[in-house]
Amino acid sequence: MCRNVDLRQAVLAKNHALADTLRTELAARGVRVVNLLSSPGSGKTELLTLVLRRVRERGVPVAAITADLATENDARRLAASGAPVKQVLTGGLCHLEAEQVRGHLDGWLPDGTRLLFVENVGNLVCPASYDLGETLRIALMSVTEGEDKPVKYPTAFGSAHLVALTKTDLAQAAGFDAAAFTAHLGQVNPGVEVVRTSARTGQGVDTLVKRVLAVCEGAPPHRPVLDARHHAVHPAVPS
Amino acid sequence: MHELSIALAVVETVEEVAREHGAASVEAVQLRVGQLAGVVPDALRFSLEVAAQGTPLAAAELVIEEVPARALCEGCRTEFAVGTPPRLGCPRCPDAATTVVAGRELEIAAVRLPPAAACPALAASTLGSEGGP
Numbered sequence: 001m002c003r004n005v006d007l008r009q010a011v012l013a014k015n016h017a018l019a020d021t022l023r024t025e026l027a028a029r030g031v032r033v034v035n036l037l038s039s040p041g042s043g044k045t046e047l048l049t050l051v052l053r054r055v056r057e058r059g060v061p062v063a064a065i066t067a068d069l070a071t072e073n074d075a076r077r078l079a080a081s082g083a084p085v086k087q088v089l090t091g092g093l094c095h096l097e098a099e100q101v102r103g104h105l106d107g108w109l110p111d112g113t114r115l116l117f118v119e120n121v122g123n124l125v126c127p128a129s130y131d132l133g134e135t136l137r138i139a140l141m142s143v144t145e146g147e148d149k150p151v152k153y154p155t156a157f158g159s160a161h162l163v164a165l166t167k168t169d170l171a172q173a174a175g176f177d178a179a180a181f182t183a184h185l186g187q188v189n190p191g192v193e194v195v196r197t198s199a200r201t202g203q204g205v206d207t208l209v210k211r212v213l214a215v216c217e218g219a220p221p222h223r224p225v226l227d228a229r230h231h232a233v234h235p236a237v238p239s
Numbered sequence: 240m241h242e243l244s245i246a247l248a249v250v251e252t253v254e255e256v257a258r259e260h261g262a263a264s265v266e267a268v269q270l271r272v273g274q275l276a277g278v279v280p281d282a283l284r285f286s287l288e289v290a291a292q293g294t295p296l297a298a299a300e301l302v303i304e305e306v307p308a309r310a311l312c313e314g315c316r317t318e319f320a321v322g323t324p325p326r327l328g329c330p331r332c333p334d335a336a337t338t339v340v341a342g343r344e345l346e347i348a349a350v351r352l353p354p355a356a357a358c359p360a361l362a363a364s365t366l367g368s369e370g371g372p
Contacts, residue, residue: 002266003352005256011248011270011345095241126241129277129345151324155277158327190328190337225310225327225337226275 015130019098019229022133026116031109032216033101033116035132037156038140039149040122043166045074046199047140047208048119052081054209060216061112065104066119067096074119084110095126098133115216128155131228136215142167143176150185158188158226162195162211169198189224245278246286249347250294256350257295267300267351273344274308275325300351308342 010016026033038044048064055062066074067088075087088096088104101118109116118134120127139160141149144167150157157163163185171178185192195211197204215221249270257265268287272280280303291297308321314335321327321342329335 002354003260003262005260005350005352007252007256007347007349009252009347011245011252011347013252014248093244095244097244125277126244129241129245154325154327155275158275158325186328187324187326190333223336225339226343 012129015098018102019131019133022098022102023135026105026133027135029111029113031113031116032136033118033132033134034136034138034212035118035120035127035134036138036140037120037124037127037160038122038166039124039145042122042140042142042145043199044119044122044140045077047164047166047197047205048117049078049081050199050202050205051209051212052078052083052117054205055115055213056082058209058213060114060213061110062115062117063109063113064117064119065101067121069093069121078119084108084113090121094121094123095130096120096132097130101132115212124149124153124156128153128159128228136161136212136221137224137228138162138164138212140164140166143171144174147177147180148184150181150188154188155226157185159224159228160189160192161215161221161224161227163189163192164204164208165194165196167198167200168196168203169200189226192222192224242278242282242286243290245283245345246290249287250290250296252347253296253299253350254294257352260352261355262295262352264295264297264353265299265350266353267302268296269302269304269348269350271304271306271344271346271348273306273342274321274323275339275342276345278345280305304348306341306344308339310337310339310342312337 036044052062063084064078065086065088067090069090069092072087075085078085086108118132137160139157195204195208253268272278287301309318310321310327311318312329312332312335314332327337329337
């Protein structure tokens with residue numbers, strides 16, 4: 001007779017457990033992690049460079065790691081902010097996992113760091129499934145990407161604690177329909193706050209910095225319905 | 240296409256289960272994939288074929304159960320189908336918080352192993368033959 005082993009184990013259980021450990025370990029050192037998710041070309045790097053600069057101006061020790069399949073170009077761009085930056089080359093992998101983040105922080109993350117930004121691989125699908133030990137997950141979208149993007153990529157936008165709209169200086173030229181965007185986003189992430197930003201004009205950057213720092217100081221983030229940190233296995237369905 | 244990473248995690252876990260039970264092969268693996276898990280079942284099926292090669296899962300039957308998403312409104316306590324594309328707010332109470340009660344699954348539900356007699360390690364110990372542990 002065959003043997004059936006009833007397992008009911010989350011496939012990503014190891015990543016989730018490691019992410020929880022990382023979150024706890026980093027919190028004990030006073031570090032909070034912000035995970036940035038977006039498609040390629042949404043303007044993550046440009047905006048993050050500005051954010052890093054503003055956070056440093058406020059005297060908060062901040063660092064960043066940035067992930068790409070190839071090139072160290074983004075690390076060079078971010079380093080212009082003066083913050084310690086590390087490039088992670090995924091060698092073709094489409095997302096970051098908690099184990100990689102932990103490995104790259106080992107022996108690198110400067111003591112006294114309070115805030116660590118992780119610029120994920122530009123991709124709205126795969127990174128959404130992986131908790132990296134973050135306290136805050138921000139999904140970014142530029143005004144040129146189409147107002148219905150949140151419903152096309154529900155896991156990424158539905159799991160975000162905060163959404164940053166980027167390149168708002170192009171909104172008029174792109175014919176961006178803000179109301180349609182808000183409606184689509186509300187469909188997958190009811191109640192999430194949107195910060196409208198432009199790295200070119202500086203719009204919204206201070207607001208974004210304030211929101212991030214508030215969460216780092218202990219303010220509870222918005223609770224998205226698809227919070228990546230709630231990875232409990234659902235109760236067994238009788239079969 | 241992170242389905243390959245997911246497939247490798249499945250293979251790793253199922254190999255551990257087979258080892259714990261002294262099985263040299265696996266007959267079937269049952270997965271549950273929720274509509275909101277961010278995983279495409281067909282891509283996962285393809286990836287598992289690749290990832291299983293040369294492992295005890297090589298000949299295993301793969302059963303993927305797709306789980307539709309359902310959410311519960313914390314205001315009116317009504318459960319509702321999330322649908323496609325997903326709508327996670329309550330259709331009746333626009334400002335109420337909701338909780339997903341099904342549809343986020345990405346789990347290995349069960350593993351079927353061959354009968355114990357077909358397992359070399361157990362058969363050897365039962366017969367008291369040479370070889371040891």
